[in-house]
Amino acid sequence: MKKILLVLLLLIPLAFASWQSVAAMAIIISMTLLAAVFAVGMGIENETLKALSKDEFYQLIVLALLMVILLGTDGILDAISQSSALTQGQPTIQDAAIVSLDDTYQNLSKCLNTISGTDNSIAIEASKGCSCQLTGGGYSVSACGGFPMLSTPFSMSGSIVGYAIAEVASAKKIITLTKDFALVLFLPLGIILRTFRFSRGAGGFLIAFGISAYILMPAGIIFVDMLNEQFMSDEGAGYRDEYSNPGGIDVKKCDPCETAFGSNSDKAVDAYGNLRANLKKYLYIILLKATLGPAVALLLFAGGLKALSGLFGAEVDVSAITRFV
Amino acid sequence: MVVATVCSPEFMDFLTSTIFPLAAYAGIITAIIIAVSFMVGQAIRNPKVTVWAKTEVVQLFISFVSLLLLSSLFGFFCSIDMHNIADIFEITYSGPSSMFDAAEDYLVSAARYSHNALTVVRYHLEGYTVLGCMGAFKCAYSMDHTGWGCWFGFSGTQTQPFGGYAALNAALNTIFNSTLMSYLMSLNYLMILLYIYKGFAFFLFPIGIFMRSMPYMRSFGSVLISIAISFSIIYPLFLATFNLMGDSIFNKPDYLPDPSLSNFLDEDTYPEHVAGVGATLGSATYGADFVKDVYYFPNGEKPAEAIAFGGMAFVVGFFLPSLAMLAAVASVVYLARLYGEEVDLSRIMQMV
Numbered sequence: 001m002k003k004i005l006l007v008l009l010l011l012i013p014l015a016f017a018s019w020q021s022v023a024a025m026a027i028i029i030s031m032t033l034l035a036a037v038f039a040v041g042m043g044i045e046n047e048t049l050k051a052l053s054k055d056e057f058y059q060l061i062v063l064a065l066l067m068v069i070l071l072g073t074d075g076i077l078d079a080i081s082q083s084s085a086l087t088q089g090q091p092t093i094q095d096a097a098i099v100s101l102d103d104t105y106q107n108l109s110k111c112l113n114t115i116s117g118t119d120n121s122i123a124i125e126a127s128k129g130c131s132c133q134l135t136g137g138g139y140s141v142s143a144c145g146g147f148p149m150l151s152t153p154f155s156m157s158g159s160i161v162g163y164a165i166a167e168v169a170s171a172k173k174i175i176t177l178t179k180d181f182a183l184v185l186f187l188p189l190g191i192i193l194r195t196f197r198f199s200r201g202a203g204g205f206l207i208a209f210g211i212s213a214y215i216l217m218p219a220g221i222i223f224v225d226m227l228n229e230q231f232m233s234d235e236g237a238g239y240r241d242e243y244s245n246p247g248g249i250d251v252k253k254c255d256p257c258e259t260a261f262g263s264n265s266d267k268a269v270d271a272y273g274n275l276r277a278n279l280k281k282y283l284y285i286i287l288l289k290a291t292l293g294p295a296v297a298l299l300l301f302a303g304g305l306k307a308l309s310g311l312f313g314a315e316v317d318v319s320a321i322t323r324f325v
Numbered sequence: 326m327v328v329a330t331v332c333s334p335e336f337m338d339f340l341t342s343t344i345f346p347l348a349a350y351a352g353i354i355t356a357i358i359i360a361v362s363f364m365v366g367q368a369i370r371n372p373k374v375t376v377w378a379k380t381e382v383v384q385l386f387i388s389f390v391s392l393l394l395l396s397s398l399f400g401f402f403c404s405i406d407m408h409n410i411a412d413i414f415e416i417t418y419s420g421p422s423s424m425f426d427a428a429e430d431y432l433v434s435a436a437r438y439s440h441n442a443l444t445v446v447r448y449h450l451e452g453y454t455v456l457g458c459m460g461a462f463k464c465a466y467s468m469d470h471t472g473w474g475c476w477f478g479f480s481g482t483q484t485q486p487f488g489g490y491a492a493l494n495a496a497l498n499t500i501f502n503s504t505l506m507s508y509l510m511s512l513n514y515l516m517i518l519l520y521i522y523k524g525f526a527f528f529l530f531p532i533g534i535f536m537r538s539m540p541y542m543r544s545f546g547s548v549l550i551s552i553a554i555s556f557s558i559i560y561p562l563f564l565a566t567f568n569l570m571g572d573s574i575f576n577k578p579d580y581l582p583d584p585s586l587s588n589f590l591d592e593d594t595y596p597e598h599v600a601g602v603g604a605t606l607g608s609a610t611y612g613a614d615f616v617k618d619v620y621y622f623p624n625g626e627k628p629a630e631a632i633a634f635g636g637m638a639f640v641v642g643f644f645l646p647s648l649a650m651l652a653a654v655a656s657v658v659y660l661a662r663l664y665g666e667e668v669d670l671s672r673i674m675q676m677v
Contacts, residue, residue, distance in 0.1 A: 040386075044382075044386075049383065049386075105629075105633065108629065109629040112492075112493070112496065112632075113629075115492045116489070116492050116493050119491055119492040119493075120487075120488075120489030120490070121489065122489060123485065123488035123489030123490075123491065124484055124485065124486060124488060124489060126488070127460075127483075127484050127485035127488045128482055128483070128484050129482065129483040129484075130483075131462075131480065131481060131482075131483060132480040138480075140483075151489075151491045154491055154492045155494075155495040157492055158491065158492025158493055158494070158495040158496040159492075159495040159496055159498075161492075161496055162495065162496025162497065162499045162500050162632050163496075165496075165629055165632040165636065166499075166500055166503065166632055166633065166635055166636030167636065168633070168636070169632070169633035169634070169635075169636030170636040170637060170639050170640045170644070173636070173637045173640045173641075174640055174644070177570060177573065177574065180573060181569075181570050181573075184416065185414050185416060185566070185569060185570070186566075188414060189410075189566060193562075197663060198394075198554065198558075198660060199558075199559070199656075201559075201655050201656040201658075201660070202559045202562060202563065202652050202655075205652045205655055205656075206566070209648065256482055257482070309655065316654075316655040
């Protein structure tokens with residue numbers, strides 16, 4: 001029986017190509033070392049060494065199971081990532097998340113342009129000053145003093161949109177990388193590293209990182225999208241129009257020389273009223289899609305990383321990552 | 326490129342000629358103490374002393390095996406060729422061959438990528454800031470670019486045609502800070518790596534081996550070995566793994582997510598001394614857009630792309646190296662547990 005097992009083990013490298021053969025060789029090397037430790041344990045009748053080698057042997061069985069899962073189903077993860085319930089018409093969940101993030105990025109760019117354009121119009125009006133001087137005498141007056149109050153909310157809006165764009169770009173970068181490399185690099189390398197005890201923590205962490213970033217991160221984006229769609233459809237088309245189609249904000253021209261009471265201040269108040277009325281139209285894109293989506297995705301990723309790294313060998317303190325949120 | 330000291334012949338010489346003999350002496354001393362304790366335990370029929378002696382024999386054996394395994398471990402990781410690893414996983418890789426060099430290459434590239442992001446964001450920020458401070462005077466009773474109001478006195482309207490960049494400046498300032506942090510963190514992680522290459526392996530690993538062979542100092546030695554292995558092997562290993570994706574991560578050879586952003590790497594576009602006079606005159610006579618298009622953004626402006634670049638730089642320069650650091654810290658805990666010690670590294674994590 002032992003000889004058959006040995007022959008089977010030696011045949012493993014021939015059965016696979018590329019990384020699988022390396023993983024199989026790693027298993028064999030690890031098994032050889034375990035056999036040596038077990039033999040020493042038997043020789044000096046030491047139960048600790050024997051228990052250690054037995055424990056490691058179970059870890060090798062777990063490793064073999066991991067390889068079978070990865071190979072046998074051609075990636076359970078691929079199956080999840082291609083689930084039609086999540087892909088929203090795209091080939092995989094990662095593609096769906098990237099399309100969603102691209103769409104959000106385009107909308108955010110438009111929002112930034114609109115906010116910047118309106119900010120520019122308001123600032124020009126706010127900076128106007130009227131002068132009239134002739135041979136040393138004259139006057140200067142600024143009757144557009146109501147407009148500067150609007151620059152603070154625009155400054156805050158710009159800051160929030162800037163954060164949102166950066167968040168979306170970062171989430172897309174991580175998902176794009178893991179889409180290309182999670183299955184071909186992180187998982188196989190993690191499995192190989194997990195073979196040896198000294199690198200088991202690193203291997204487990206790499207596997208956990210690969211799975212979390214490959215599945216949970218895009219899933220976070222898609223889940224929030226689905227919730228948003230449900231929210232919008234429940235509230236009806238009018239609600240969608242009211243909350244998700246940001247447009248320009250009208251700013252009336254101010255005449256800095258016109259000092260008649262109310263003539264210019266009403267224009268500033270009108271611009272503020274337009275700003276307030278249009279503000280909620282930005283909420284869907286900026287807060288729900290661009291801020292909540294990546295935040296949920298990152299939290300799912302961090303939670304998955306903690307749970308899976310514990311499952312695969314070494315629990316990681318992910319509090320540093322969750323602080324990024 | 327700094328050569329990892331851990332792979333140098335000097336390190337191996339130091340290990341074999343100094344540390345191994347020291348560890349051997351410590352091992353012999355420990356063995357003598359164990360043997361005496363065992364005999365005393367037998368003589369006075371004290372099972373506690375006898376059991377302690379037996380446990381110590383096992384630990385001494387583990388120390389001996391650790392010594393051999395760990396020294397060969399460094400040799401193994403020094404001999405790894407990253408191109409072969411890339412071939413195994415069928416990845417296109419153009420970085421250095423050595424794992425330790427590849428780790429350094431990742432952080433150097435991350436710093437370069439973050440610096441490019443910083444430059445692109447700063448270009449926009451500087452442009453908008455300078456433009457925002459410009460003023461224009463529009464003469465009353467205008468006639469094309471001038472007006473009658475300026476012929477007989479000084480009558481007209483003073484404006485700031487580019488004063489409305491508060492929103493963009495706020496957005497870019499936020500990302501500028503974040504990108505600056507990414508750049509500094511890349512350099513910070515690079516300095517840690519170089520320190521590890523030059524200091525950790527020479528200092529902690531040999532001391533750990535020696536201490537672990539000494540009676541009653543085993544736990545201390547174990548922690549030192551765990552830290553030395555994790556930071557000398559696991560941290561570079563993760564960075565080198567990330568470097569396998571280097572062509573995709575950094576968009577080599579441009580180190581830019583979009584080649585058109587290279588227009589913003591050259592800040593000589595700015596008009597320097599003529600800016601104040603020329604731009605003000607230009608804005609007063611030819612209109613505000615003329616000044617903006619000719620002097621500051623001749624190739625157009627891309628604030629959203631600049632901000633997105635900053636976000637990507639955060640992933641490359643901050644997020645991924647932090648994961649490598651997290652993996653190294655997790656590995657310290659795991660290895661220390663393997664040697665029978667529990668280490669609380671939560672404070673180090675808070676520093677990260």
